[in-house]
Amino acid sequence: MNIRSLKIKIALIFSILIAIAFSLNWMVATQTMHEDKMEDLEKALHHLLNESNDEYITQPLTLKSDLTFLYLIPHNQMLVRSSEVTALRFLVTKAPYSRQKNEIAASLKLSNTLYLNAISDDTKLQHSVNKYSQKLLVRYFVSLLILLIITIVLLDYYMKPLATLAQKTHDWKSGDPFDFSLHRSTSEIDEVSTAFSTLIHRLEGYRTKEAQLFKEAAHELKTPLALMRSRLDVYENAQHYEKGKFITDLGEDIKRLTDELQNVLFLESSDFEDPTPLDLQTIFQTILHKAAILAQRKQLNITLSPHTFTLNTPEKLLTKILTALIENALTYAPENSTIEIHIDPMHKTLSLTNKSGGEKYLFSSKIGHKMLRRLSDELQFTYTICDDEELYTITLTFENLL
Numbered sequence: 001m002n003i004r005s006l007k008i009k010i011a012l013i014f015s016i017l018i019a020i021a022f023s024l025n026w027m028v029a030t031q032t033m034h035e036d037k038m039e040d041l042e043k044a045l046h047h048l049l050n051e052s053n054d055e056y057i058t059q060p061l062t063l064k065s066d067l068t069f070l071y072l073i074p075h076n077q078m079l080v081r082s083s084e085v086t087a088l089r090f091l092v093t094k095a096p097y098s099r100q101k102n103e104i105a106a107s108l109k110l111s112n113t114l115y116l117n118a119i120s121d122d123t124k125l126q127h128s129v130n131k132y133s134q135k136l137l138v139r140y141f142v143s144l145l146i147l148l149i150i151t152i153v154l155l156d157y158y159m160k161p162l163a164t165l166a167q168k169t170h171d172w173k174s175g176d177p178f179d180f181s182l183h184r185s186t187s188e189i190d191e192v193s194t195a196f197s198t199l200i201h202r203l204e205g206y207r208t209k210e211a212q213l214f215k216e217a218a219h220e221l222k223t224p225l226a227l228m229r230s231r232l233d234v235y236e237n238a239q240h241y242e243k244g245k246f247i248t249d250l251g252e253d254i255k256r257l258t259d260e261l262q263n264v265l266f267l268e269s270s271d272f273e274d275p276t277p278l279d280l281q282t283i284f285q286t287i288l289h290k291a292a293i294l295a296q297r298k299q300l301n302i303t304l305s306p307h308t309f310t311l312n313t314p315e316k317l318l319t320k321i322l323t324a325l326i327e328n329a330l331t332y333a334p335e336n337s338t339i340e341i342h343i344d345p346m347h348k349t350l351s352l353t354n355k356s357g358g359e360k361y362l363f364s365s366k367i368g369h370k371m372l373r374r375l376s377d378e379l380q381f382t383y384t385i386c387d388d389e390e391l392y393t394i395t396l397t398f399e400n401l402l
Contacts, residue, residue, distance in 0.1 A: 092116055105117055298335045333354035
């Protein structure tokens with residue numbers, strides 16, 4: 001959806017809401033005015049009856065009395081001309097007159113218990129109300145047009161930076177430098193621009209890591225695959241290549257391939273995770289609880305120092321790398337040995353030490369070093385690996401602290 005259609009939709013929705021509000025207001029105003037005019041007309045008829053009774057009725061009226069003289073009273077004629085009384089009629093009844101549709105009536109009780117009634121049509125009243133309603137409707141319509149024009153102008157002004165951002169996003173291509181900074185934009189659109197810039201920066205980083213990952217995978221997996229292909233050729237052509245030895249050698253090749261593949265896929269992505277405050281002691285306790293069964297199988301003892309410090313880093317990524325380091329130590333440490341986890345709050349370091357078992361370590365391989373180096377940039381730590389005949393130690397020094 002382009003910006004122009006978005007502006008049209010916003011203006012349309014705003015206009016519909018304003019039109020609904022105007023319509024409700026117009027109906028309420030019309031009804032209120034109609035009720036007020038009817039009340040005023042009833043008051044005028046009551047006044048007419050009281051004046052006529054006090055000044056011009058000299059003897060009691062009966063049901064058959066001639067009421068023509070009431071129409072000729074100057075006061076009554078003046079009141080009819082100056083008010084909205086229409087087709088005025090007088091009537092004497094035994095009970096107050098019940099007005100019919102399109103009528104306004106007033107009743108006055110006489111001394112002989114009869115009622116003198118003044119009745120008027122509402123023709124003039126309806127005409128007056130309709131005339132006022134039409135004028136009010138025209139004013140509302142003009143007001144709506146003015147508000148719509150103002151809305152469109154304001155939307156055009158405030159959404160112009162958003163249109164620029166959309167165009168920059170549309171024109172951006174992978175590998176090109178991106179600049180989503182905007183001028184003269186509101187704080188809300190600035191936040192959108194900053195979010196887009198952050199997103200593009202992350203995408204660029206992930207694309208770069210993805211390209212490196214597949215390049216390294218192609219390089220590292222080429223050797224074990226070539227060995228397996230060569231071994232199959234030798235087995236096919238050699239007459240004295242024992243089947244048992246071939247299966248053993250091929251199994252070693254498959255294990256090597258599996259190890260390299262695990263290294264390649266170890267951290268294929270770190271997701272779009274924001275840094276959060278993390279307590280290192282808490283993270284390790286969670287990991288060690290899950291790894292307890294592995295330690296029991298090899299009768300390994302894991303010691304965790306009681307010290308700790310807090311990091312501001314992505315939780316899933318940190319947990320993943322610490323889990324890999326512990327699993328690495330559990331896998332390659334000799335049975336009945338001790339794995340030491342030392343946390344130094346003063347120097348902000350973390351060390352994992354285990355006795356060497358004469359086996360290959362996960363992060364001692366070429367691709368393992370590359371992954372650890374890549375993660376050190378993302379999690380903001382430096383690392384050292386000390387590998388001798390007796391001990392294997394990985395030390396991480398963190399920089400991304402609270």
